[in-house]
Amino acid sequence: MEQGATGARRRRLGVMGGTFDPIHHGHLVAASEVADRFSLDEVVFVPTGRPWQKQGKGVSPAEDRYLMTVIATASNPRFSVSRVDVDREKVTYTVDTLRDLRSYHPNAELYFITGADALASILSWQDWEELFSLAKFVGVSRPGFDLNTEHLAGHLDALPEDAVTLIEIPALAISSTECRRRASRHRPVWYLVPDGVVQYISKRNLYRPPDSERLDGATTMSEPAPDKTKS
Numbered sequence: 001m002e003q004g005a006t007g008a009r010r011r012r013l014g015v016m017g018g019t020f021d022p023i024h025h026g027h028l029v030a031a032s033e034v035a036d037r038f039s040l041d042e043v044v045f046v047p048t049g050r051p052w053q054k055q056g057k058g059v060s061p062a063e064d065r066y067l068m069t070v071i072a073t074a075s076n077p078r079f080s081v082s083r084v085d086v087d088r089e090k091v092t093y094t095v096d097t098l099r100d101l102r103s104y105h106p107n108a109e110l111y112f113i114t115g116a117d118a119l120a121s122i123l124s125w126q127d128w129e130e131l132f133s134l135a136k137f138v139g140v141s142r143p144g145f146d147l148n149t150e151h152l153a154g155h156l157d158a159l160p161e162d163a164v165t166l167i168e169i170p171a172l173a174i175s176s177t178e179c180r181r182r183a184s185r186h187r188p189v190w191y192l193v194p195d196g197v198v199q200y201i202s203k204r205n206l207y208r209p210p211d212s213e214r215l216d217g218a219t220t221m222s223e224p225a226p227d228k229t230k231s
């Protein structure tokens with residue numbers, strides 16, 4: 001275990017970056033598992049501001065994604081949410097996220113948490129060689145994606161020995177894409193996302209086509225069912 005200059009154990013900070021559109025239980029279980037396995041003192045969720053690899057995909061406003069992340073993490077005293085990426089003007093690069101968090105927590109060890117799918121594309125990330133000097137990376141299993149570092153072969157020698165650790169976590173086949181698809185079709189997202197996030201999606205009418213485009217005539221979650229006892 002690494003120690004600071006005073007001999008005290010260094011604070012361990014997990015960093016869970018994501019677009020969180022919306023945040024779901026797959027994200028929360030990933031953060032919770034890594035926190036347990038690496039004895040993290042805190043996990044900071046960092047919603048992206050302008051995710052450059054998702055540009056053109058109609059990402060929801062950063063403020064909505066930030067608030068859903070706050071709602072989803074509020075009950076866990078070890079989870080917090082950072083605005084560093086939301087408040088940065090330019091597109092979101094993890095190298096900037098980690099530089100900013102390092103400056104706020106100069107004595108902490110950072111652990112960047114990423115799913116198998118995101119890890120597989122890490123060599124396409126901005127300044128990727130620098131990432132491993134800023135944080136340790138923890139790749140977590142995700143249903144439908146291969147958890148291996150074959151794509152890093154040839155580069156691993158240049159990286160610190162414990163730069164990337166892979167761990168198996170309980171499999172939750174949930175994605176934000178599927179949550180959005182369900183919400184857009186007025187299908188339930190209960191139990192895929194935290195209750196407060198279900199209510200936030202409904203309140204803000206996220207992911208829903210405008211009422212004029214609806215063909216099924218069903219009521220939305222926020223609308224009370226019609227009272228058939230009245231004429």
Ligand SMILES: Nc1ncnc2c1ncn2[C@@H]1O[C@H](COP(=O)(O)OP(=O)(O)OP(=O)(O)O)[C@@H](O)[C@H]1O
Nearest residue numbers: 017018019020026114115118142172174175176177
């Ligand atoms: N079910 C899951 N299990 C493990 N990791 C996950 C899961 N869902 C997302 N992650 C990881 O969480 C991070 C943030 O993911 P993101 O916000 O893009 O969610 P997503 O479900 O992949 O979204 P989308 O479907 O819109 O691409 C990524 O590192 C991703 O790999």
Ligand SMILES: O=C(O)c1ccc[n+]([C@@H]2O[C@H](COP(=O)([O-])O)[C@@H](O)[C@H]2O)c1
Nearest residue numbers: 017018019051053093094095118125126
């Ligand atoms: O730094 C980059 O170039 C980069 C490119 C793609 C994704 N990321 C980060 O990976 C995390 C998951 O991203 P996403 O798009 O799958 O939600 C999030 O923290 C992003 O900022 C980072």
